Structures are given as C-alpha cells and as structure tokens.
Amino acid sequence: MKAAVHGAPGLSARSAARLGLLVSIAVTLQIAESLIPRPIPWLRLGLANAVTLLVLVRAGFRAALLVTAIRIVLSGLLLGTFGGPAFLLSLSGGMAAAVVMAFARFATPPLSLLGVSVAGSAAHVLGQLAALASLLRLGSSVAMLAPLLLATAVPLGLVTGAFVLAIHRRVPPW
Amino acid sequence: MTPLDSPKKIWQAMTAADRILSATILAVSIAWGVGAHGSEQGAVAVVLLGNEECARVPLDRDAFIPLQGRLGPIDLEVHGGAIAVVRSDCPNHVCTAMGWKRATGDVLACVPNGLFVRIEGGAAGAQAPDAVAR
Amino acid sequence: MRARALLVAAFVFLPLLFLPSCARESRHESAPGVVRIFTRSGLVMGTTAEIKVAAVDSTRAESALAAAYAELERVEALATIHTPESEASRLNAAAGNGELVETSADLDAILTAAVRAAEESGGAFDPTIGPIVRLWGFPGRPVLPDSAAVRKLLPLVGYQRLIRAAPAEGTAPRWRLADRGMQIDLGGIACGYGIDRAAQILRRTTPDFLINIGGDILVSGQRPDAKPWTVAIQHPRDPSTFLMTLHLPSGIAISTSGDYEHFAILNGVRRHHILDPHTGYPAEHLCSVTILAPDGVRCDAWSKAAFVLGPERGLQAVEEDPDLEGVFVSEADGGKLIVRETTGIARLRSTAPAQADRSNG
Numbered sequence: 001m002k003a004a005v006h007g008a009p010g011l012s013a014r015s016a017a018r019l020g021l022l023v024s025i026a027v028t029l030q031i032a033e034s035l036i037p038r039p040i041p042w043l044r045l046g047l048a049n050a051v052t053l054l055v056l057v058r059a060g061f062r063a064a065l066l067v068t069a070i071r072i073v074l075s076g077l078l079l080g081t082f083g084g085p086a087f088l089l090s091l092s093g094g095m096a097a098a099v100v101m102a103f104a105r106f107a108t109p110p111l112s113l114l115g116v117s118v119a120g121s122a123a124h125v126l127g128q129l130a131a132l133a134s135l136l137r138l139g140s141s142v143a144m145l146a147p148l149l150l151a152t153a154v155p156l157g158l159v160t161g162a163f164v165l166a167i168h169r170r171v172p173p174w
Numbered sequence: 175m176t177p178l179d180s181p182k183k184i185w186q187a188m189t190a191a192d193r194i195l196s197a198t199i200l201a202v203s204i205a206w207g208v209g210a211h212g213s214e215q216g217a218v219a220v221v222l223l224g225n226e227e228c229a230r231v232p233l234d235r236d237a238f239i240p241l242q243g244r245l246g247p248i249d250l251e252v253h254g255g256a257i258a259v260v261r262s263d264c265p266n267h268v269c270t271a272m273g274w275k276r277a278t279g280d281v282l283a284c285v286p287n288g289l290f291v292r293i294e295g296g297a298a299g300a301q302a303p304d305a306v307a308r
Numbered sequence: 309m310r311a312r313a314l315l316v317a318a319f320v321f322l323p324l325l326f327l328p329s330c331a332r333e334s335r336h337e338s339a340p341g342v343v344r345i346f347t348r349s350g351l352v353m354g355t356t357a358e359i360k361v362a363a364v365d366s367t368r369a370e371s372a373l374a375a376a377y378a379e380l381e382r383v384e385a386l387a388t389i390h391t392p393e394s395e396a397s398r399l400n401a402a403a404g405n406g407e408l409v410e411t412s413a414d415l416d417a418i419l420t421a422a423v424r425a426a427e428e429s430g431g432a433f434d435p436t437i438g439p440i441v442r443l444w445g446f447p448g449r450p451v452l453p454d455s456a457a458v459r460k461l462l463p464l465v466g467y468q469r470l471i472r473a474a475p476a477e478g479t480a481p482r483w484r485l486a487d488r489g490m491q492i493d494l495g496g497i498a499c500g501y502g503i504d505r506a507a508q509i510l511r512r513t514t515p516d517f518l519i520n521i522g523g524d525i526l527v528s529g530q531r532p533d534a535k536p537w538t539v540a541i542q543h544p545r546d547p548s549t550f551l552m553t554l555h556l557p558s559g560i561a562i563s564t565s566g567d568y569e570h571f572a573i574l575n576g577v578r579r580h581h582i583l584d585p586h587t588g589y590p591a592e593h594l595c596s597v598t599i600l601a602p603d604g605v606r607c608d609a610w611s612k613a614a615f616v617l618g619p620e621r622g623l624q625a626v627e628e629d630p631d632l633e634g635v636f637v638s639e640a641d642g643g644k645l646i647v648r649e650t651t652g653i654a655r656l657r658s659t660a661p662a663q664a665d666r667s668n669g
Contacts, residue, residue, distance in 0.1 A: 223344070226346065227347075228344045228345065228532075229344070229533055230531075230533050230535075232533075303538045303539055303550070303553055304360065304518055304527075304531065305518055305520040305525050305537075305539050306539070306541070306542050306550065307523050307524075307539055307540070307541050307562050307563060307564040307598055308566065308569065
C-alpha cells in the first residue's frame with residue numbers, strides 16, 4: 001500500500017502521511033466501537049465514517065473511498081474478523097456511507113455536514129442490512145430490524161457530524 | 175470538546191434541509207416500527223431460519239420448539255400466549271434477553287443464528303395461504 | 309495522482325471480495341425430528357413454479373426438489389408443440405397421412421387422459437383444438453380472427469379422430485390424427501400430468517409437499533405444523549384479494565381457469581385463451597372456475613372443460629362426478645360476482661371469512 005501511494009506521481013509525501021494518519025485514526029475508531037456491546041452482533045455504529053466524511057470534504061471522493069477501504073481492511077485484519085460476517089457488514093456499510101455522503105453533498109436544498117452525516121449514517125445502516133440479507137443469506141427477515149436501526153442512525157449521524165464540523169472548522173485547510 | 179456538543183447547538187447549526195432529512199428518516203422509521211407493532215395479542219408466531227419459513231407456531235397452546243440455528247441448537251418456548259428464545263449458543267445472548275413476545279408485529283431475532291420470529295395477528299396469520307390457485 | 313493510487317488499491321481489494329468463506333451456505337442439518345419446509349422456485353412450463361417440501365434432511369429435500377423440476381422439464385419437452393422435435397409435434401406433423409406414430413408411455417398417458425376428459429365433458433375439453441388456438445394467436449399476441457376462418461378450421465377439431473392403436477404385447481403405443489391439418493395442443497393438460505409425475509418423485513422422499521406450477525396446485529400430506537395445506541383462490545377481478553381459502557386434504561389437485569390470464573381486449577370485448585371447441589371462440593359465461601380433483605391431469609383438463617360448459621352445465625357435470633368439486637364464478641350485470649360451488653366445497657373452506665365479498669348464487 002505504501003508503494004502504491006509513493007509510486008503515484010503528484011501525491012506528495014505530506015499528503016501520503018496525512019492520509020496514513022487519517023487511516024489510523026479511522027482504524028482506531030472502528031476498533032474502539034467494536035468493543036461496545038451491540039444488541040445485534042456484527043453491526044457497527046459507524047463512528048469511523050466521521051473520518052470518511054472529513055476526508056470527503058477536504059480531499060475529495062477518491063481519497064475518501066481509499067481511506068475508507070483501507071480502514072475497513074486494516075480493521076478486519078487487526079481484529080481478526082477479516083472475511084467474516086462483521087467484515088462484510090462494515091465493508092458494505094462503510095462503502096454505502098461513503099458513496100451516499102459524496103452524493104449528499106450536492107443535494108439541493110443544500111445539506112450541511114450534519115445532514116450529510118445523517119445521510120451517511122442511514123446509508124451505513126441500510127448497507128449493513130443489505131449485506132445481512134444477501135451476502136449472509138438472511139433474506140428479507142432483516143427488514144424487521146430496520147426501524148430501530150434507522151431511528152438510532154439519525155442521532156448518531158448528528159453527533160458524528162458535529163465532531164466532523166468542529167474539526168473541519170478548527171483545522172486549517174490541507 | 176466543542177461548542178457543538180449540546181443538542182440545542184446542533185439543532186441551531188442544522189440547515190433546513192438537514193432538519194427535513196433527519197425528521198423524515200426518524201418519522202419513517204418510527205412509523206414503520208409502530209405500524210408493525212400492534213397492541214393486540216398475536217395468534218401465530220412465524221419462525222424463519224435465514225430465508226426459510228420453518229414453522230408457524232400457534233400461540234394459543236404451550237409448546238417447546240427445538241431448532242438448529244447456524245451456531246448450534248436454539249430453542250423457543252411458547253407459554254401463556256407468548257413466545258421467547260429460551261436457549262441459544264450465540265455470543266451476546268441478546269435474543270434470550272429479548273424476553274417474551276406476544277403482540278402482533280413483535281419480533282425476536284438471533285442474528286448470528288439466522289433466526290427471526292415475527293408475531294402475526296389472528297386474521298392475517300390464519301389467512302396467509304401456502305399457495306394461490308389462479 | 310490520487311487516481312492511480314485508487315486504481316492500485318482497487319486491484320488489491322477487489323479479489324478479496326470473492327473470498328468464498330464469506331457467505332455461508334444456508335444449508336444446515338436439523339436436530340432429529342424437526343421438520344421444516346424447503347422451497348424451490350423455478351421457471352417451467354412457461355410459468356413460475358414453486359415446490360414446497362416438508363422434510364427433516366436438507367440434502368434429501370434439495371435433491372428431491374431438483375429431481376421434481378427435472379421431471380417437469382422432461383414432460384414439457386415431450387408435450388410442447390412449440391418445438392418441432394417433441395413427441396407432440398411429431399404427432400402433429402404426421403396428421404392425416406395414415407401413419408401411426410409411436411409414443412412414449414408418458415405421451416400415451418397424457419393423450420389417454422385427454423381423450424377421456426373430452427368424452428366425459430362432451431367435447432368441452434378437446435386436445436385437438438390446436439388449429440383454432442393457433443388462429444387466435446395464443447399464447448403470444450392474440451388477434452381477432454375472421455369468422456369465416458374460424459368456421460373453416462372447426463371441422464379439424466374432434467377428439468374422436470385422435471386415434472390410438474392398441475399396442476401388441478411388448479410394443480409401444482401408437483397414435484394418429486386422422487385428418488390432414490389436425491393438431492393437438494396439450495397446453496390444457498400437460499401441466500397437470502407433469503405435476504402428477506413430479507408428485508410421484510417427491511413421494512419417494514416425503515409424503516408432505518405442495519407443488520404449484522403457475523397456479524395449478526397439488527398437495528400431499530400436510531404442513532409441518534400438522535395443519536392441512538391451505539390454498540386460496542384468486543379473485544377473478546381483484547388480484548389483491550382472494551375469493552376464498554380452502555384447507556385441502558392430502559392428495560388433492562386444485563386448478564383455476566380464468567378469463568383474466570392471457571387475454572386481450574379485441575374490439576372492446578375481452579377475449580381470453582380458453583376456447584370453446586364447438587364454436588372456436590372464447591367461452592363466455594364465467595370469470596373463473598376452480599376444480600378440485602384427485603390428480604393433476606384430470607384437474608387440469610376439467611378446469612378447462614368446466615369453464616367451457618359454463619355455470620349451469622359445468623356445475624352439474626362436476627357435481628355429478630364423485631371425484632370432482634368446483635367453484636364457479638360468473639359476473640352478473642353491473643359487475644357483481646355470483647359464486648356457485650359444489651356441495652363438497654363448504655367443508656373445505658377455512659372458517660375465517662374470506663377477504664372478498666361473496667354473494668351466494
């Protein structure tokens with residue numbers, strides 16, 4: 001991965017270091033939240049999506065996608081869940097959140113970072129449910145879990161959005 | 175850590191679109207959840223393992239239902255018009271903690287085992303056919 | 309550029325998504341004695357199908373389901389007239405040239421059952437209706453044919469001229485169509501035969517199953533919760549509701565013929581695909597009829613025959629037959645539905661009230 005980053009022309013060492021730092025923050029967040037007991041195992045709160053959002057607004061979609069993907073894989077490897085159900089859920093949820101947040105930024109009427117974060121949080125939930133239904137073959141039964149999870153996704157999205165907003169305002173542009 | 179930490183400040187920092195989006199998602203999920211949940215006594219518990227409907231258990235008589243989930247044996251019990259997961263080998267035992275369910279629309283789930291239980295009401299439960307001649 | 313970094317990252321990660329260990333098979337052995345329903349859906353006989361099997365062992369259930377579908381496809385292949393190599397097509401090709409065509413035991417059974425149903429119904433069901441069906445353009449895009457064209461083809465319809473030569477010891481049965489231009493169309497009965505054959509195969513594994521081929525159904529045994537299989541009859545005018553729901557005893561086939569499937573509005577009149585072999589035109593007088601019979605092949609043929617016979621003669625014919633039951637739905641002026649049923653239906657009806665309105669006819 002380091003080779004990929006260094007071998008890319010135009011990506012300065014400073015940017016690479018920054019991305020690396022962000023990835024490690026995201027991984028830390030994801031590992032930390034996996035320690036929180038959840039009513040439904042394998043499901044993630046999506047705190048690490050805050051990093052995805054921050055990278056999205058400051059460095060663009062491609063960078064955000066890269067950071068998210070690396071974060072998910074590294075967390076999976078470090079936690080030992082790589083390839084397993086939790087990994088699949090975080091992959092599908094994390095990617096869905098990244099894509100939805102990228103689109104949400106261009107919504108009209110405009111959404112602030114808070115709204116984008118809520119959208120990402122909801123997409124995170126739906127992406128995980130979709131993975132449960134299809135990849136893990138649980139089928140449409142997972143729909144029964146949707147109301148509760150979506151309802152909690154909104155306050156969670158607002159809180160993570162608030163953190164991102166605060167950091168975004170305080171830290172000078174890259 | 176930041177001035178945005180209190181709920182009131184968060185609300186003030188939201189744009190109109192933010193509020194509409196959040197309110198809509200909340201409203202939809204609450205309506206969905208409430209709509210599925212009735213307050214009346216359910217008549218039958220539909221038990222699904224993964225995508226397979228494995229049993230339609232009437233709630234009007236006591237029963238003990240041993241099943242095989244993905245992680246191992248998982249047992250349901252029906253007593254006094256309600257159903258609960260009484261034994262499961264899952265890591266968090268959330269399902270057993272969910273307790274006894276009896277109202278239409280209530281659900282029980284043990285995700286690691288692939289078990290879902292949904293309570294259906296009298297009329298709806300009895301009328302769902304196995305096939306439709308057309 | 310970041311783009312290249314992303315591209316490399318994608319190449320690294322993409323193969324990981326194909327890790328086979330990720331998705332687990334939903335197959336799992338159950339504790340001894342726990343019976344579950346295994347369902348397989350498929351596309352066969354030109355329609356969607358669903359077969360449910362109540363069994364303990366998932367591997368045996370899956371292999372029984374696969375064998376059942378294979379049998380349905382085999383029957384379809386020999387009975388269809390839409391491929392020239394099928395047995396039915398070969399019989400059609402030899403029409404009128406005096407040649408006796410050897411048939412398999414399966415086609416022999418289908419043709420025998422078809423002729424019997426034609427005899428019993430006085431020709432209301434007739435397997436030699438092929439030329440008229442083709443004239444109308446069913447099952448594709450129906451067109452209103454010229455009445456002269458219909459009159460010209462009517463003489464080619466006549467089950468009495470579908471002739472079986474009794475086979476000598478150890479030889480295959482042989483059939484022929486007497487006149488040039490005659491054509492069999494087994495669409496009204498092949499499905500029922502396929503269902504019976506599939507049922508034979510499933511019975512080797514379990515006595516409890518339900519076969520549903522596009523609404524033609526056969527049940528055996530009961531559900532795992534020891535309740536009888538429940539089948540609802542489609543409401544002929546409101547697809548979101550049922551006309552009634554029946555609890556079926558073991559070994560019953562149920563089939564509905566209606567004017568709401570395969571129809572077209574031609575010249576302002578609904579023309580559907582159940583043609584009266586005597587007139588060459590779609591049978592009127594009924595919206596739908598549902599027949600219950602002890603096997604699929606009789607059920608299938610009689611659902612067409614009863615539809616053509618209509619609410620009075622059809623009801624009488626079905627009532628008189630001790631093996632058959634039926635529900636006849638016709639439309640009165642003003643769109644109100646009149647439902648008539650034979651006497652054996654009442655005790656099969658579920659006690660919960662049907663969702664659709666019924667008026668007693």
